[in-house]
Amino acid sequence: SAMTSSAVEAPTDITAQEAELYDRQIRLWGLDAQKRLRASRILMVGAPPLTGEIAKNLVLAGIRSLTLMDDSPLSADDIDSSFIYDPSLATAATTRAEAALSALHSLNPMVEVSAKSGQPEQLTADLLANEDYDAVLAISQPVEVLQSLGRLCRSVTYDGEVNSNGAGNNSNSDSSAKQRRQVQFFAADCFGCHGYVFLDLQRHEFATELAEVPPKAGQDSSVDPKTAAVPAAGSQPVETHLIKRSADYADFESVLRTRWDPAKLGSLRRLSPALYLAFLLFEFQRANNGARAGPNDVDALKTLWRAFAESQQLPANLLDEAVLSSGLQPPSCPVLAIVGGVAAQEVIKAVSHKDDPFNNFFVFDGIQSCGSVQTLG
Amino acid sequence: AGNASLAREVASGSRVLVVGAGGIGCELLKNLVVSGFRRISIIDLDTIDVSNLNRQFLFRKEHVGQSKALVAKQSVLKYGRDADITAYHDSVLEEKYGVDFFSGFDIVLIALDNRAARNHVNRLCLAANVPLVESGSAGYLGQVTVIRKGVTACYECKEQQKQKSYPACTIRNTPSEPIHCVVWAKYLFSQLFGEADPDQDVAPDTEDPELSSSSSTTPAVANGSQANEQQSQKQTTRSWAEATGYDPSRLLKKLFADDIRYLLTMSVLWQRPGRRAPTPLTDEQLDGSGDAAPQSDGYQRDHAVWSAAQCCHVFRSAVDQLRRRYAERSSADDYLVFDKDDQAAMDFPNPKCYVCAPQPQVTLRCDPSILTVGALRDRVLKAELAMVAPDVEIEGRGVILVSSEAGETESNDPQPLARFGIGNHARLRCDDFLQRYNLLIIIAAADPADAEQRLPDGVDFQIVGDLQSVQATAEAAPAAAAPPPATSGRKRRSEAVESGPLGSGEAKKARLLDEADDDDELEIVAAPKSVDGASSQEPDIVLLD
Numbered sequence: 001s002a003m004t005s006s007a008v009e010a011p012t013d014i015t016a017q018e019a020e021l022y023d024r025q026i027r028l029w030g031l032d033a034q035k036r037l038r039a040s041r042i043l044m045v046g047a048p049p050l051t052g053e054i055a056k057n058l059v060l061a062g063i064r065s066l067t068l069m070d071d072s073p074l075s076a077d078d079i080d081s082s083f084i085y086d087p088s089l090a091t092a093a094t095t096r097a098e099a100a101l102s103a104l105h106s107l108n109p110m111v112e113v114s115a116k117s118g119q120p121e122q123l124t125a126d127l128l129a130n131e132d133y134d135a136v137l138a139i140s141q142p143v144e145v146l147q148s149l150g151r152l153c154r155s156v157t158y159d160g161e162v163n164s165n166g167a168g169n170n171s172n173s174d175s176s177a178k179q180r181r182q183v184q185f186f187a188a189d190c191f192g193c194h195g196y197v198f199l200d201l202q203r204h205e206f207a208t209e210l211a212e213v214p215p216k217a218g219q220d221s222s223v224d225p226k227t228a229a230v231p232a233a234g235s236q237p238v239e240t241h242l243i244k245r246s247a248d249y250a251d252f253e254s255v256l257r258t259r260w261d262p263a264k265l266g267s268l269r270r271l272s273p274a275l276y277l278a279f280l281l282f283e284f285q286r287a288n289n290g291a292r293a294g295p296n297d298v299d300a301l302k303t304l305w306r307a308f309a310e311s312q313q314l315p316a317n318l319l320d321e322a323v324l325s326s327g328l329q330p331p332s333c334p335v336l337a338i339v340g341g342v343a344a345q346e347v348i349k350a351v352s353h354k355d356d357p358f359n360n361f362f363v364f365d366g367i368q369s370c371g372s373v374q375t376l377g
Numbered sequence: 378a379g380n381a382s383l384a385r386e387v388a389s390g391s392r393v394l395v396v397g398a399g400g401i402g403c404e405l406l407k408n409l410v411v412s413g414f415r416r417i418s419i420i421d422l423d424t425i426d427v428s429n430l431n432r433q434f435l436f437r438k439e440h441v442g443q444s445k446a447l448v449a450k451q452s453v454l455k456y457g458r459d460a461d462i463t464a465y466h467d468s469v470l471e472e473k474y475g476v477d478f479f480s481g482f483d484i485v486l487i488a489l490d491n492r493a494a495r496n497h498v499n500r501l502c503l504a505a506n507v508p509l510v511e512s513g514s515a516g517y518l519g520q521v522t523v524i525r526k527g528v529t530a531c532y533e534c535k536e537q538q539k540q541k542s543y544p545a546c547t548i549r550n551t552p553s554e555p556i557h558c559v560v561w562a563k564y565l566f567s568q569l570f571g572e573a574d575p576d577q578d579v580a581p582d583t584e585d586p587e588l589s590s591s592s593s594t595t596p597a598v599a600n601g602s603q604a605n606e607q608q609s610q611k612q613t614t615r616s617w618a619e620a621t622g623y624d625p626s627r628l629l630k631k632l633f634a635d636d637i638r639y640l641l642t643m644s645v646l647w648q649r650p651g652r653r654a655p656t657p658l659t660d661e662q663l664d665g666s667g668d669a670a671p672q673s674d675g676y677q678r679d680h681a682v683w684s685a686a687q688c689c690h691v692f693r694s695a696v697d698q699l700r701r702r703y704a705e706r707s708s709a710d711d712y713l714v715f716d717k718d719d720q721a722a723m724d725f726p727n728p729k730c731y732v733c734a735p736q737p738q739v740t741l742r743c744d745p746s747i748l749t750v751g752a753l754r755d756r757v758l759k760a761e762l763a764m765v766a767p768d769v770e771i772e773g774r775g776v777i778l779v780s781s782e783a784g785e786t787e788s789n790d791p792q793p794l795a796r797f798g799i800g801n802h803a804r805l806r807c808d809d810f811l812q813r814y815n816l817l818i819i820i821a822a823a824d825p826a827d828a829e830q831r832l833p834d835g836v837d838f839q840i841v842g843d844l845q846s847v848q849a850t851a852e853a854a855p856a857a858a859a860p861p862p863a864t865s866g867r868k869r870r871s872e873a874v875e876s877g878p879l880g881s882g883e884a885k886k887a888r889l890l891d892e893a894d895d896d897d898e899l900e901i902v903a904a905p906k907s908v909d910g911a912s913s914q915e916p917d918i919v920l921l922d
Contacts, residue, residue: 023428028516060431083411087457107434329381333411337404345517 014038018110022062032207033352034062040351041065041132045120045149046139047096050190050331052084052103053340054137054347059104061348065112066104067131068097069120081333120145125156128183134351135184137343142290143256143282146187150200150252153185184350187252188343190331191281191293193366194274195339199346199358201249206353209240249360254377256282260312268314272365272372273323280305280319281327295328326367335366342371388413392481395419396469396498397488398445401512401519403435405488410453410460418482420465420474421446470497470765472811479505487511496732496763497812499524499532503733504813531733533763546585549578551646565632569618579632580614581640586835588643625696626663629689633658662689738817742830743838745799745822751790752837753805754779761840762816764809771797772804772817781810794820 014034019026026034040063044051047070055066074096079085085099097115104113120141128136138149187198258279260268283304284293293301301324309316331339342362349357364371393414395405398421409417423445425436435452436445444466454462467474470493479485479501487509489495495511502509502524509524511532524531547553548560565579621627637657640646647654668690741757758767758779769779778797780786789797799805801822808815821841823830832839 020427022431025431056434060434062431081411083407083453083456087455106437332381332384334408337408 018062021110025061029348029352029354033354036352036354037348038062039064040134041067042135042137042347042351043067043069043116043128043131043133044137044139045069045123045145046141047100048140049078049082049084049333050188050195050336050340050343051096051137051139052082052100053336054139054188054344055100055104056084056107057341057344058347059108059111059113061344062108063111063351065114067114067116067133068100069116069118070097071095071117071119074099077330081330081336120149123149123152125152128152128156133183134181135186135347137186137188137347139187140189141187142292143285144290146198146252147256150185150187153183153200154202154251156183157181184347185252186343186347186350188339189278190335190339191277192325192327192329192331193335194277194327195331195335195364195366196275196278197339197343197346197358197362198252198255199249199350199360200251201247201350201357203246203248204350204353204357205244205246206349206356207242208245208355210243245356247356247359250375250377255361256377258376260314268318271318271374272363272368272370273319274327274365274367275361275363275372275374276314276319277323277327278363280308280324283308293328295325297328298325301328323367335364338371339364385413389415391483392416393418394479394482394485395488396485396494397421397490398433398435398449398464399423399429399488399490400432401488401514402445403433403449405486406435406449406453407456410456410458410462413458415458415460417460418463418465419446419449420467420469421449422466422468469494474501475811476501476504476813479507482507485509487513489513493763495532497765500732500809500812500814502526503531526733533732545578546582546587549580549582550585550640550643551587551652553652569614569623569628578614581636581643585643585646587646587649623696625693628696629658629692630663634663658685658689662686668693732814737815738819740819740821740841741838742821742823742832742841743794744832745794745801745803745820747793748838749791749793750778750786750797753794754790757818757838757840758807762807764807764812764814764816766811767807767809770806771799772806778805779807 014022014031018034018038022034042058042063042065044055044066047068051068051070055068059066072095074085074089074092074094076090078096079087079090084103085096086102089099095115095117101113101115104111120138136149136153138146141149182202184202184204185200187196189196280301281293284297284301285291287304298321302321305319305324306316308314309318342364346357346362349355358373359375360373361376362371362373391414393409393416395402395409395417396419398406398419402419402421406417406419421444424442425433425440425445425448427438427441429445430436430438430441433445435449440448444464446464446466450462450464454460469489479498485498485502485507487495487498489498490513495513499509499511503526506526509532510521511524512521513519522532523529548557548564552558552561561579617631618628634657637655641654641657646652662685669686739762741753753769754767758764758769766781767779768777768781770777776797777786778789778799794803799820801820803820805818805820806815807818823832
């Protein structure tokens with residue numbers, strides 16, 4: 001059943017130890033958000049170096065549990081571009097997921113960290129529900145896996161209802177806003193010096209703070225607001241109050257079928273070429289049985305791009321060879337850190353239902369050193 | 378395809394300095410080591426606190442109390458990358474980290490949490506001509522800036538966001554917001570246990586402009602008597618506390634009963650509509666019989682509102698602990714830390730930048746018959762222009778006004794500039810030996826009779842950085858600046874004496890770095906009192922472009 005014992009036994013207050021450890025972040029996103037975080041169970045499919053960056057941030061934030069699923073053997077390249085794998089396991093017959101556990105546990109012993117054996121195809125809606133996952137992160141997965149996992153997450157609906165503390169029906173809290181839990185779906189990957197993060201939160205409800213500057217005491221109501229002196233930024237205490245908002249997200253399938261419509265997306269030339277590259281690489285995987293493109297595939301990619309651009313009615317010069325090549329090397333540590341940081345930040349927002357997460361496709365362009373978000377699909 | 382291996386090659390040979398081992402420092406160190414950098418130095422004066430552990434991931438619970446730089450080094454060495462890391466548990470403001478030190482690096486990365494140290498490192502990197510990558514973060518926001526002398530703007534090219542300031546009279550007499558109480562508590566702490574600062578007085582302020590309905594005293598007299606009063610107040614608070622052995626009950630009585638009763642005698646303060654008069658503690662509250670401890674653990678302790686009885690209890694126990702320790706980093710209860718955003722935009726170099734422009738100079742509008750040498754050094758050069766150990770010479774006369782050597786020019790401090798013949802158009806050469814920063818200050822004596830020129834009320838001086846207008850209006854400016862007088866008569870500072878991580882002579886510099894927390898700190902600057910006593914947002918210093 002969906003109401004596992006873990007959900008019911010989650011206490012409504014946080015301990016002194018947690019308050020002390022999480023103090024600086026509670027000041028940022030509030031106690032309510034922290035409580036939801038500490039009730040969240042997250043499954044990460046794929047444990048390449050990017051997973052290490054994301055997982056580090058989620059574990060530090062104080063989620064309930066993190067499960068890693070990756071049976072591929074630990075390679076020298078993995079160790080070389082990450083800090084998360086136990087270097088003493090380099091020669092042992094160990095999986096990437098297992099090799100990451102000790103470092104993650106040490107980052108925050110209060111979080112349950114575990115490895116789960118199996119392939120993504122073996123995941124079912126029942127399994128996700130039984131193990132009570134709030135979010136599934138597909139990291140560096142081929143496009144077909146993204147499609148099936150995206151569908152899978154949308155097919156899960158929990159029978160029970162939960163209160164705002166993320167605890168079970170046994171509500172001790174005053175504010176028991178009942179909501180249906182869904183499984184939130186994320187996908188992220190780095191390619192060369194670029195990366196992307198995708199979110200599908202279905203119908204997402206969240207709290208956010210609306211700022212209001214209190215009226216100045218004794219302000220003359222006859223003063224014309226247009227000509228009245230504007231207080232300098234930060235010069236007045238800003239009051240805020242919490243409001244509830246919701247947002248609708250597109251599923252991954254729709255995003256893949258994105259129509260690159262200049263009317264909707266603004267000038268296509270202003271979008272980062274890394275965005276087109278991300279989609280080109282999906283195309284490559286589709287045409288090559290899920291294989292990742294590497295430095296030797298430049299020519300194949302150029303051909304593929306011309307066909308892709310034509311079918312999408314995109315100008316071919318949106319993506320040139322230099323940018324194309326920049327996306328084929330193994331990603332460097334700083335790029336992994338940036339994309340991993342952004343991904344973790346969005347996961348935190350999503351599972352804590354605080355502040356509005358990206359909607360829905362973030363791209364980091366490592367040449368321009370900037371990120372951008374587009375709403376696709 | 379060659380890019381990756383080329384990058385690794387360059388990385389492994391580069392010498393990198395990371396200034397700061399907190400939130401950003403940990404991330405940087407991890408990225409550097411994993412990216413193939415092998416020769417890394419890292420410096421941080423701080424020790425690890427449990428509240429750091431949620432993000433400064435190179436530290437564990439067992440490391441609390443240890444040096445951040447040293448533990449960060451130990452942690453990344455476990456990645457097994459064969460890196461050569463030098464860790465300094467020290468303040469980057471120390472003299473030993475001068476231009477020579479910075480010249481030994483190919484690139485410097487700033488991961489600091491305060492502006493003063495950033496300014497300092499910025500200047501040293503300019504002097505050593507070493508590229509600098511500056512970064513900062515607070516809350517959800519962060520930024521990274523590349524600084525390269527002559528190519529990009531330096532850290533100080535663009536005027537930084539003004540620090541929030543509160544008039545001293547509001548803090549001492551009529552606090553109305555939680556932040557006023559935080560500032561008051563901070564001042565009290567330094568009055569009792571920290572480095573005494575006459576600007577951080579907490580006793581009732583008799584010079585509060587609200588108390589006088591007209592400015593009946595001349596500025597000179599007001600300033601003089603205010604200075605004297607502050608002097609005696611400072612002695613009173615500290616020496617009184619020492620004489621009573623920091624007895625918590627007597628302290629409670631003085632601060633929350635006697636001083637409050639004194640404030641209540643200033644009846645005009647409490648006639649202002651909307652302002653509530655304070656209530657002094659009663660004898661019952663003072664004798665400790667009604668004390669109650671707040672809930673001892675959990676989130677509730679810090680976030681519930683305490684009753685007066687609980688406040689008394691906590692105050693007594695805090696003073697008790699503090700007087701026993703009487704050390705720098707005692708953690709006072711009820712400490713709040715404000716975050717601020719540190720925004721810098723990449724821009725063309727600012728030719729008027731008073732740090733990296735070829736001949737930096739500013740105009741100082743003031744009244745030389747009032748502004749003292751001490752104020753010039755402390756409030757203008759140190760507080761506003763971020764110099765650490767300035768020397769000031771009167772140009773063309775070989776007269777040293779301010780010496781960074783302790784004891785040499787102390788007798789000059791209370792004298793107004795006019796006593797040394799410094800008047801309108803006087804030129805003062807200021808330099809900070811350590812920062813290799815030279816600045817020419819041109820005095821513009823504000824004529825009090827001229828309404829245009831007169832400084833705003835309550836403002837002692839203004840710093841103006843417009844080169845064009847200065848040169849156009851200066852009547853007697855020499856066509857070419859005379860070369861600085863020979864420095865043979867002056868001793869340059871000898872090698873800093875080391876006594877532990879913070880050398881005794883440089884401890885004051887190190888204390889510019891205030892907070893234990895590595896979030897960007899809010900610096901509280903005592904603003905001058907505005908005429909109507911309202912919480913004025915006018916800073917007392919105006920930097921004009």
